[in-house]
Amino acid sequence: MTDKKEHIILKTENLSIGYTSKKKHTTIASNINITLKKGELIGLIGANGVGKSTLIRTLTKVQAPLQGHIFINDRNLLKINPLELAKEVSLVLTEPIASKNLSVLELVTLGRQPHTNWIGTLSQLDKDIINATLEQVNIKDLKHKKCFELSDGQLQKVMIARALAQDTNIIILDEPTSHLDMYHKAYILKLLQQLAKETGKTILFSSHEIDLAIQLVDNLIVITNEQVVYDQPCNLIKKGIFNTLFPKDLIVFDELTGSFRVKK
Amino acid sequence: MKTTTNTWAFLVLITLLVICFFTNISLGSVSIPNKAIFNTLFGNIDNTSWQHIIIDYRLPKAFTAIIVGSGLGISGLMMQTLFRNPLAGPFVLGITSGASLGVAIVTMGTSLIGGLTLVILTTKWSIVIAATLGSFLVLLIVLIVASKVRDVMAILIIGLMFGSISAAIVNVLSYFSSAEELQTYFFWGFGSLGNLSWNELLILFILYSVGILLSLSSIKTLNTLLLGEKYAKSLGLNIKKSRLIIIISTSLLAGTITAFAGPIAFIGLAIPHITRQLFKTSNHIILLPATFLLGAIIMLICDSIAQLPNSDYTLPINAITSLIGAPVVIWLLVRKRKMLF
Numbered sequence: 001m002t003d004k005k006e007h008i009i010l011k012t013e014n015l016s017i018g019y020t021s022k023k024k025h026t027t028i029a030s031n032i033n034i035t036l037k038k039g040e041l042i043g044l045i046g047a048n049g050v051g052k053s054t055l056i057r058t059l060t061k062v063q064a065p066l067q068g069h070i071f072i073n074d075r076n077l078l079k080i081n082p083l084e085l086a087k088e089v090s091l092v093l094t095e096p097i098a099s100k101n102l103s104v105l106e107l108v109t110l111g112r113q114p115h116t117n118w119i120g121t122l123s124q125l126d127k128d129i130i131n132a133t134l135e136q137v138n139i140k141d142l143k144h145k146k147c148f149e150l151s152d153g154q155l156q157k158v159m160i161a162r163a164l165a166q167d168t169n170i171i172i173l174d175e176p177t178s179h180l181d182m183y184h185k186a187y188i189l190k191l192l193q194q195l196a197k198e199t200g201k202t203i204l205f206s207s208h209e210i211d212l213a214i215q216l217v218d219n220l221i222v223i224t225n226e227q228v229v230y231d232q233p234c235n236l237i238k239k240g241i242f243n244t245l246f247p248k249d250l251i252v253f254d255e256l257t258g259s260f261r262v263k264k
Numbered sequence: 265m266k267t268t269t270n271t272w273a274f275l276v277l278i279t280l281l282v283i284c285f286f287t288n289i290s291l292g293s294v295s296i297p298n299k300a301i302f303n304t305l306f307g308n309i310d311n312t313s314w315q316h317i318i319i320d321y322r323l324p325k326a327f328t329a330i331i332v333g334s335g336l337g338i339s340g341l342m343m344q345t346l347f348r349n350p351l352a353g354p355f356v357l358g359i360t361s362g363a364s365l366g367v368a369i370v371t372m373g374t375s376l377i378g379g380l381t382l383v384i385l386t387t388k389w390s391i392v393i394a395a396t397l398g399s400f401l402v403l404l405i406v407l408i409v410a411s412k413v414r415d416v417m418a419i420l421i422i423g424l425m426f427g428s429i430s431a432a433i434v435n436v437l438s439y440f441s442s443a444e445e446l447q448t449y450f451f452w453g454f455g456s457l458g459n460l461s462w463n464e465l466l467i468l469f470i471l472y473s474v475g476i477l478l479s480l481s482s483i484k485t486l487n488t489l490l491l492g493e494k495y496a497k498s499l500g501l502n503i504k505k506s507r508l509i510i511i512i513s514t515s516l517l518a519g520t521i522t523a524f525a526g527p528i529a530f531i532g533l534a535i536p537h538i539t540r541q542l543f544k545t546s547n548h549i550i551l552l553p554a555t556f557l558l559g560a561i562i563m564l565i566c567d568s569i570a571q572l573p574n575s576d577y578t579l580p581i582n583a584i585t586s587l588i589g590a591p592v593v594i595w596l597l598v599r600k601r602k603m604l605f
Binding site for chain 2: 060062082083084085086087089090091093095096097098099101102103106107110111113114116118119120166
């Protein structure tokens with residue numbers, strides 16, 4: 001990445017995340033300082049229960065930060081109203097959509113909702129964007145299929161197309177590769193890398209596919225019990241961060257191959 | 265290409281609606297020649313008793329059928345989307361039971377409360393108000409429960425439990441009430457489209473129009489809700505506000521219709537499914553008007569059957585809609601093996 005085109009899209013300052021219940025703060029992770037730039041693909045990794053989802057929920061304003069600030073395009077997240085936020089951040093969640101009876105085209109069209117009028121009339125621009133996204137994600141043939149007819153891999157592509165159609169600067173995906181086979185895991189992550197490059201959107205995804213992420217992302221957010229580290233994968237390997245991810249009794253990180261191995 | 269097929273489908277449905285409307289008016293216990301019916305409708309009177317039958321009985325009944333069918337269909341459609349459940353409808357979710365309970369308290373509970381309010385309370389308006397309040401209350405409780413339990417099956421079971429509770433209370437009330445009070449309640453329970461005067465029809469129409477306008481304003485919201493609430497929120501939707509509007513709209517529609525015409529079974533559940541079968545879309549901008557037309561058509565047909573043309577008998581409308589609605593739902597389940605919404 002060259003320095004001249006680096007435009008900061010999302011920035012956190014001393015962010016602490018966690019839960020508040022009955023005046024009691026449960027901090028899950030603190031001192032999070034990350035800077036996401038235009039056109040970057042960022043992976044978010046960490047063990048189960050370490051706070052990946054909490055971070056995603058905080059960044060998307062589903063829950064409030066305990067401390068610190070989040071800025072999207074230099075605007076404080078707390079001051080962005082829901083509709084404006086919908087034009088800045090789009091989501092791909094782990095939970096299934098409510099109606100599987102939607103056709104692929106209808107589903108992708110729903111991504112245009114924040115941009116349409118009260119009854120949802122599509123302008124020519126909306127239609128062009130929808131067609132372009134169908135092409136970018138390579139699902140034009142599926143256009144008229146119903147969602148219940150799709151495989152998990154196809155459905156994930158459709159969900160990504162819907163987020164793309166929302167035409168936001170940031171796309172956040174919560175574990176987009178769970179439920180997929182090895183080929184489709186790689187396919188989806190590779191697709192995300194390509195989309196970040198081609199569309200200039202900032203794409204953040206959480207994943208357990210650490211070895212794949214290392215190969216594809218620009219930067220990684222690694223959450224461990226002690227700290228949150230944000231850096232390029234090669235630097236993280238040099239620092240030996242990956243060996244602090246999990247308990248050391250069973251698996252060990254192999255720096256040469258960039259993947260975990262089971263201890264013999 | 266797809267839009268033209270839809271336009272054609274809508275034209276066919278509108279034609280069907282007009283045909284069903286005139287068929288419905290031309291049928292009844294007294295046989296009136298078609299020519300006389302047309303003359304009366306366009307202001308040329310040749311027989312005053314025929315005119316009375318058409319203007320004061322058959323016409324309001326046909327309009328009521330249109331309002332009941334379309335209103336219940338649309339409220340069912342909205343509830344299926346809101347509750348993310350193909351089995352949702354005014355009947356299953358306990359809204360009808362809520363209305364019944366309201367009516368039962370007004371018609372039969374007066375003997376418990378005391379005789380002095382009897383005169384005021386047993387007017388038609390008190391029935392209407394009680395039924396609307398009852399249905400709104402039940403829907404509100406179901407919704408509060410729905411926000412606590414995520415499992416949609418649980419919500420349906422809770423709806424059914426409300427049905428049982430209100431049935432039990434009705435039983436207790438009926439034990440203490442007089443024969444006339446019982447009769448008022450049970451006649452209301454059979455459902456009837458033909459009891460409305462023009463004045464009552466006007467009130468029903470006004471409340472119904474408010475419900476329909478609210479549902480039209482919710483078209484985009486309903487489409488967004490097809491994704492589920494989390495996605496809807498990420499698209500900038502104010503969930504609480506939109507939910508409330510949809511609930512007010514459904515309880516206005518289902519509540520007032522049930523109040524005026526009695527509990528009409530299965531229309532609210534079956535019509536949206538038939539519409540989805542015919543139009544093969546999930547977009548409410550098409551589903552909503554299509555449900556309106558189909559609901560009105562099917563209700564007119566049910567009513568035409570219920571009055572057993574050229575005989576002195578009239579069947580309870582509730583029985584006819586169940587006889588038509590229940591097999592449709594079974595057929596859909598058997599054929600598609602799953603109910604989608």
